[in-house]
Amino acid sequence: MKISSKRFPHAFFRQSSTIVAKDILGAYVHRVLDGKELIGKIVETEAYCVGDEACHAYRGKTPRNAVMFGEGGFSYIYFTYGMHHCFNIAANEEGVAEAVLVRAIEPVKGVETMRSLRPKGILDRELTNGPGKLCQALSLTRNENAIDLIESDMLFLTQAAKPIPANHIGVSTRIGIHVAQEHPWRFFIKENDYVSRGKPSVPSKPVAARRRK
DNA sequence: TGTGCGATCCACT
DNA sequence: GTGGATCGCACAC
Numbered sequence: 278m279k280i281s282s283k284r285f286p287h288a289f290f291r292q293s294s295t296i297v298a299k300d301i302l303g304a305y306v307h308r309v310l311d312g313k314e315l316i317g318k319i320v321e322t323e324a325y326c327v328g329d330e331a332c333h334a335y336r337g338k339t340p341r342n343a344v345m346f347g348e349g350g351f352s353y354i355y356f357t358y359g360m361h362h363c364f365n366i367a368a369n370e371e372g373v374a375e376a377v378l379v380r381a382i383e384p385v386k387g388v389e390t391m392r393s394l395r396p397k398g399i400l401d402r403e404l405t406n407g408p409g410k411l412c413q414a415l416s417l418t419r420n421e422n423a424i425d426l427i428e429s430d431m432l433f434l435t436q437a438a439k440p441i442p443a444n445h446i447g448v449s450t451r452i453g454i455h456v457a458q459e460h461p462w463r464f465f466i467k468e469n470d471y472v473s474r475g476k477p478s479v480p481s482k483p484v485a486a487r488r489r490k
Numbered sequence: 491t492g493t494g495c496g497a498t499c500c501a502c503t
Numbered sequence: 504g505t506g507g508a509t510c511g512c513a514c515a516c
Contacts, residue, residue, distance in 0.1 A: 323497070331497065341512060359509030361498045378497060396500090409498050419511095453497055 279438045280305055280316060280385060284427055290349030294368040294375035297349070298324040299464045301366070302446060303437030306382055308415040309430060313390055315415055317382030317405055318437075321465040321472045323451045325365075325376050330457040334374030344423045345374040352424045352432060354417055361409030364417050366426060366434075380452070380463070381406045383471040384414070391415070406473045441466055 285304075290297060301319055308315040325332035333342045333355070344353040345367050353365040353376050369375040382405045384391050391404050391414040405411040412418070417432075426434045447467045450458055465472045 325497075333497080336513080339513070355497085356511060357496055358498050359496090359511075363497060365497085380497085407498070451497075455496090 281435050281438045283436045285350070285434055285436060287348070287350055287427060290366070290368050290427075291370050292349075292368065294324040294326055294377050295462055297366070297368040298322040298377040298462065299446060300440075301377060301434070302464055302466055303439070303441040305385065305435045305437070306379070306415070307433050307435060308387075308417070309432070310387075310390065310416055313387055315387035315390055316385040317411065317415070318385050319379055319381075320383050320469045321379075321381035321406075322463070323378040323380055324368075324462040324464075325378060326460075326462070327369075327373060327375055329460065329462075331451065331454040331460075332374070332376070334376075338374070342374065345376050347371055347423075349375075350425060350427045352417075352421055352426055354412070354419055354422045356419055358409075362412035362418055363408040364412050364415075378408060379411065380408050381465070381471055381473045382411050383469065402470045406471050408473075447472075 301322060304319050306317045306319060329335060334345045338346050341355060344351050347367060348371045349368045351367045353367050354362055356362050364379045365376040367376050384404055394416055395404050395414050405414045421432055424432045445467050447465045448461050449463045450461055451463045
């Protein structure tokens, strides 16, 4: 597989998160760990927008989500459920808090290292087919929060060798959220084994803001 | 300072 | 398909 070494221009991340989420499919995430380079192809994303109740920035700026309010192109990594990290990319103009959640990548390089970071005995396609899983496989934690994904040599993105044709991109509602479920802001590469399993493309029925237990 | 919940994962049924 | 694990963060008091 051909891996492009072309980084994104800053202007790319000044676009709306829904555009960035779609256009970043097929791009590569590079993670340098102990001198070894781990590379994964982005195959699934979700957009979190201004005025979106499911977005962490919906309630305003806090120390945790401050990166989302900054210039696009920076990593926003947060810890959730007491045990998982999620890797986001801040998008849009400075002051406009939007982000793209990277939900799944396809391991391209450094697969052995990724295996060593994940539980033993799992299938290769289970290494990175979920937000928490890919953070574990790439050893991404809050230490990697607020990194410039354009300039950094430790964690950065490069463009897809070829753009993904529009008819190869699937769209659905987002996964794992309990509010603003109607927005079709999840994007993925169709028929890619590394896409996380999810719900169908159309919500079965509108669900009122559901509270767990 | 205390309390409740969450953009998940995985073992178990 | 279901439920438990587990802790940082936001928000109420």
